[in-house]
Amino acid sequence: EQDVAEYMKSLAIRVSGFDVPRAIRSFEDCGFSADLMKAIAKQAYEKPTPIQCQALPIVLSGRDIIGIAKTGSGKTASFVLPMIVHIMDQPELAKEEGPIGVICAPTRELAHQIYLEAKKFAKSCGIRVSAVYGGMSKLDQFKELKAGCEIVVATPGRLIDMIKMKAVTMLRATYLVLDEADRMFDLGFEPQIRSIVGQIRPDRQTLLFSATMPRKVEKLAREILSDPVRVTVGEVG
Ligand code: ADP
Ligand code: MG
Numbered sequence: 001e002q003d004v005a006e007y008m009k010s011l012a013i014r015v016s017g018f019d020v021p022r023a024i025r026s027f028e029d030c031g032f033s034a035d036l037m038k039a040i041a042k043q044a045y046e047k048p049t050p051i052q053c054q055a056l057p058i059v060l061s062g063r064d065i066i067g068i069a070k071t072g073s074g075k076t077a078s079f080v081l082p083m084i085v086h087i088m089d090q091p092e093l094a095k096e097e098g099p100i101g102v103i104c105a106p107t108r109e110l111a112h113q114i115y116l117e118a119k120k121f122a123k124s125c126g127i128r129v130s131a132v133y134g135g136m137s138k139l140d141q142f143k144e145l146k147a148g149c150e151i152v153v154a155t156p157g158r159l160i161d162m163i164k165m166k167a168v169t170m171l172r173a174t175y176l177v178l179d180e181a182d183r184m185f186d187l188g189f190e191p192q193i194r195s196i197v198g199q200i201r202p203d204r205q206t207l208l209f210s211a212t213m214p215r216k217v218e219k220l221a222r223e224i225l226s227d228p229v230r231v232t233v234g235e236v237g
Helices: 002-010 034-042 050-060 075-088 108-125 138-147 156-164 179-187 190-197 215-224
Strands: 014-015 063-066 101-104 129-132 151-154 173-176 207-211 229-235
Touching: 034 108, 050 075, 050 156, 050 207, 050 229, 063 129, 063 151, 075 101, 075 108, 075 207, 101 108, 101 156, 101 190, 108 129, 129 138, 129 156, 129 207, 129 215, 138 156, 138 207, 156 190, 173 190, 179 190, 179 207, 179 215, 207 215, 207 229
Parallel strands: 063 207, 063 229, 101 151, 101 173, 129 151, 173 207
Antiparallel strands: 014 229
């Protein structure tokens, strides 16, 4: 136990919540499939970053999480890898029922980056990823979503447009990620986020990542996450 405490301290992590799964030290501790381990090895990710050490076991256990860590800390893999496990665990369903994993990000650049990161890991597992954001043809994105995907990465406004156009439904979604929540609020996306959350079944798993936690974001987190574990890395918050 002393050892675990020392390890957590070395990661500069603070955790709050009930019955929090202990941090892992390597990707081998995560119980990932051979396909996923191969994809991780291909990225030359030698060991998990501090946020990954603590967030991976929490999210893999099915818990909701609030992750607070600065840019460049490796947050994307901490929600993408468990998302792939979550999808692989689902029973086979008709593809027209829509994505299982939904990721919202504030800007098209960020959505595109997450899309690229998700594809690195999803491809080898036979999971399809789509990205939808403003500034691209709605018709092209409509067609892409219609073709089917298990993961969608989107800016909130464009995802709402796609839902309205019936390109996609949230009926099958059970894993929701709000990435860079503070920036989405700064950009005025709160109503769109609330609308999207309202269309996803309440027994979903919800993950919220943010560099800072202003009161408005804290309030949303309290409303839409259930019994979350809060993980803070470094000097942020
Ligand atoms: P954040 O979302 O916290 O800003 P990212 O998820 O974008 O950070 O990761 C930042 C960079 O670190 C990316 O280039 C990513 O590929 C890389 N990265 C993520 N996890 C690891 C790891 N375990 N080992 C090495 N590099 C990693
Ligand atoms: Mg990020």
